[in-house]
Amino acid sequence: MPAIATDSLALQRLYHWERQAPDRPTLTQPLGGGQLLELTWAQVADGVRRMAAHLQAQGWEPGSKIAILSKNCAWWLMSDLAIWMAGHVSVPLYPTLAPETIRQILEHSEAKALFVGKLDGWETMKAGVPMGLPCISYPLSPDEAKQRYEGWDAICARTPPLQGEPVRGAEELCTLIYTSGTTGLPKGVMHSFGAFAWAISTGIERFQLSGSDRMLSYLPLAHVVERMLVEHGWLHTGMRIYFAESLDSFAADLQRARPTVFFSVPRLWVKFQQGILQKLPQKKLDLLLSLPLIGGLIRRKVQKALGLDQCRIAAGGAAPMPLALLEWYxxxxxxxxxxxGMTENLAVSHITIPGQNQRGTVGKPYAGVQTRIDPASGELQMRSPAVMLGYYKEPEQSREAFTADGWLRTGDKAAEDANGCLRITGRVKDLFKTSKGKYVAPAPIEDRLCMHPAVEACVVTGANLSQPLGVVMLSADAAERSGGSAAARAELDAQLSAHLDEINARLDPHEQLECLVAIKTPWTVDNGFITPTFKVKRNRIEEVYAAHYDEWVAGRKKVVWGD
Structure with a gap:
């Protein structure tokens, strides 16, 4: 790893803002009922120091693992910093995990304690917390957790703040980020303090973030992108962070934050689009945008309605962004x-450059990132100072993640265009073969499928069938229409049939979809169909629907209506 400036490490950034801007508000936390908690840098540092002193007093061996199970909130960030200041390693858990997965991660990581925070499903989740594991609750924790465990405020009130400026070395283990993975058990990705410092320093060379920026934190902080962009972006620049209160209040949360930098995953960008088109149909929108003066007013009105009228950098990732969606925005x-990017490289690999039309690609690599494409498999391989130390307690999987000469295997197929910009063409392992012996790459077809307003998510599948098929999860509005009158369903059937014809007309014969299967039941984190970052789990699709493939195809209908 190249030399890392010590003042760019996470704790040193906290001390910097504690000294330089103690009275500046930095975190805005909704408390419910319209109440907001504004925390200054001095208040953040004081809470971190008091909790760090409490953790140190437990006498755990330095480098012990301490877990965080919570939705995003101010105490999440303060917990992470307190764990580091106390000399330990943080283990974030997604706030939507099943109890079995919670237990597996807590036991695998050998967590010594757990912060139980803001959660919607605690009644189910608590069964995954091992008996006797010390836990600490937050002011926004479920009532049962606050009654069972000592709270953050009580601990801070009786614990004097840790003094001085304890530091952690760049080479020290900082955190275990357990992958949300679409297959198999989560793996604990090990990252150092130096990797985070290098990654955020490199990232803001491409995006000029500053202390005057504002972000809304709503995607799970357990995910690598939110951890990098929000937590480490906040520490590095001193920007203002607003937290979302709930799914129901999300629109109001965006209006309150008016973010200047906004990141979202493709599925949410699609939902925003669908919300706009429900109020302003595409034909009318196209007409209004084409009018010289009216077009500008409409653009500003739509941006303001989304809460993004002050957004200077909008970004997407965590899954492929359909080209048509990018062009629409x-x-x-x-x-x-x-x-x-990926968890294993702190999501710092490639990104398109603001102001340059690189749509359809993920741009060029960040400075300091080396990439190559394996000529045999088409797999993208890379290396950089942000690459993981390995998988925790999994030496064999760690070895398999790298080539013999030390390049990280991404598992993604890619190609470079004439300008050196990278296109991700699918997953190496997602390719499947039809009964005709032809390989199908599902990702490009899925990009087109999900651009119909009735489709919220989709999967192209069909290994060993004569032709692939598309399984689509209907949007809430489309699902409601499909269960209404016969005329409404017939209209939707015709729309989806036309969409299928349009897609097939642009595909090679062996790629053309036999049919679309319209599913009304939502695919959610709770029922296991998607990850916390809205990636569809292909193995779950196969597990639930594969037994019906032959039956669906035998019906010889363009659109098949599933449950």
């Missing part, structure tokens, strides 16, 4: 920069 005056 660009016409609204909201160009989205598409990023590419």
């Amino acid at each position: 660009a016409k609204l005056g909201l160009p989205i920069n598409e990023g590419y």
Whole structure:
């Protein structure tokens, strides 16, 4: 790893803002009922120091693992910093995990304690917390957790703040980020303090973030992008962070934050689009945008309605962004920069450059990132100072993650265009073979499928069938229409049939979809169909639907109606 400036490490950034801007508000936390808690840098540092002193007093061996199970909130960030200041390693858990997965991660990581925070499903989740594991609750924790465990405020009130400026070395283990993985058990990705410092320093060379920026934190902080962009972006620049209160209040949360930098995953960008088109149908929107003066007013009105009228950097990632979606937002005056990365490289690999039309690619690598494409498999391989130390307690899997000469295997197929920009063409392992012996790459077809307003998510599948098929999860509005009158379903059937014809007309014969299967039941984290960052779990699709494939195809209908 190259030399890392010590003042760029996470704790040193906290001390910097504690000294330089103690009275500046930095975190805005909704408390419910319209109440907001504004925390200054001095208040943040004081809470971190008091909790760090409490953790140190437990006498655990330095480098012990301490877990965080909570939705995003001010105490999440303060817990992470307190764990580091006390000399330990943080283990974030997604706030939507099943109890079995919670137990597996807590036991695998050998966690010594757990912060139990803001959660919607605690009644179910608590069964996954091992008996006797010390836990600490937050002011926004479920009532049962607050009654069972000592609270943050009580601990801070009786614990004097840790003095001085304890530091952690760049080479020290900082955190275990358990992958949300679409297959198999989560793996604990090990990252050092130096890797985070290098990654955020490199990232803001491409995006000029500053202390005057504002972000809304709503995607799970357990995910690598939110951890990098929000937590480490906040520490590095001193920007203002607003937290979302709930799914129901999300629109109001965006209006309150008016973020200047906004990141979202493709599925949420699609939902925003669908919300706009429900109020302003595409034909009418196209007409209004084409009018010289009216077009500008409409763009500003739509951006303001989304809460993004002050957004100077919009970004997407965590899954491929359909080109048609990017073009649609660009016409609204909201160009989205598409990023590419993975937990194993702190999400710092590629991103498109603001102001340059690199749509359809993920741009060029960040400075200091080396990439190559394996000529045999088409797999993208890379190396950088942000690459993981390995998987915790999994030496064999760690070895398999790298080539013999030390390059990280991404598992993604890619190609470079004439300008050196990278296109991700699918997953190496997602390719499947039809009964005709032809390989199908599902990702490009899925990009087109999900651009119909009735489709919220989709999967192209069909290994060993004569032709692939598309399984689509209907949007809430479309699902409601499909269960209404016969005429409404017939209209939707015709729309989806036309969409299928349009897609098939652009595909090679062996790729053309036999049919679309319209599913009304939502795919959620709770029922196991998607990860916490809205990636569809292909193995779950196969597990639930594969037994019906032959039956669906035998019906010889373009659109098949599933449950």
